[in-house]
Amino acid sequence: MNQQNFWNQRYADEYYAYGTLPNDYLKEKSADLRAGKILLPAEGEGRNAVFMAKLGWEVEAFDQSTAGKNKALLLAEHNDVKISYTISDVENIRYPENSFDALALIFAHFPGEDRRIEHRKLSRFLKSGGLLIIEGFSKKQATFQQLNPKSGGPRDVGMLYDLEELKEDFSDFEFIEAAEQVVTLAEGEFHQGEASVIRIFAVKK
Template sequence: MTDWDERFAAGDYPREPEPSPVLRSYEPSIPDGRALDVAAGTGRNAVFLAEAGYAVDALDASREGLRIIGERATEEGIEERIEPIRGDVATYGFPSEAYELITMSFFHTLDRFADLAEALVPGGYLFVEGHLRSASATPSGPSDDRYRFAANELLRAGLGLTVLYYDETTEERPDDRRRATARLLARRSTGGRQSYPPRPPEDPGGE
């Protein structure tokens, strides 16, 4: 049993974490189809996207996390729209041009970024959020800065795509565990003239 299996089994990690308000706000403007949730955990994005109508591949190395996703999907009646995939993100072979949407929340990997972009269909969307290095104390998230984005690091990683939304914020959470987060929404498209989805009327940066 891995450390994450133990954490999920012990309830040390939320069983039903909420998806990012940025993802939730922009999702209606993203085409329907097939989605991939990378490092799916207990289904933060996978369950939300399946409820929104996507056919979702939920990729994670943890059997326990995938079991919880399966339970949640059954409870919501969306089990036919989620495919659990047990695999290591570091070595997983992402298919080319397979997904309208790929999401990855709070899993730090930049060396697979090009592979994630390649797995998008032309015009497909990539949403990534992760912990951010901060000069202020941020007890939520990893203690080692190696697993946090430096300032603008996630933005630079996405510059091969069309960046539609980017922010770096510090959030005060209900459990008093302050969290610094970077969020990127980008589209696999190029060219000097493009169409852009309207920004949602409510600020998606807040919880």
């Protein structure tokens, strides 16, 4: 099954696979930020996009899942906000360079052989002084998956994050926070329980 079909199948049900509430780390980091324009890659069913729109941000999101987009727009309508949502994979997405104030990669995992290329591409869309917020599963998540499959993350270890590799991917950023830690996730059906994640908060130089 290709990635697009996988995600369309996961998002096919009426319920929201990862819930309708925002990711905790994004919520924490955005609390004191002045609203601007934010890009949310691999946004799925829209929980983070809708949350940022409610804070007054101009939101651009993309994902390869049509089912995800449909549910994201429905969630936005229910919350009386507007988001812009494009159907695309990261390889083919296009935005003007230096056009976003923030980039949030929330469990946005790309194939290992393309990861650095795609991360650097996405970072070019961000203005100098723009903010980068990342939460994703670390390489150690493979062990947590064995203990609890519902803890989440790609089964392909090559798609899991390594902190030093991420720092190299975003080498033109100043890192305010960059840590690997164990957290307890409670995000819908598929992010439940203890998980090993990497969290990054950085500013583009």
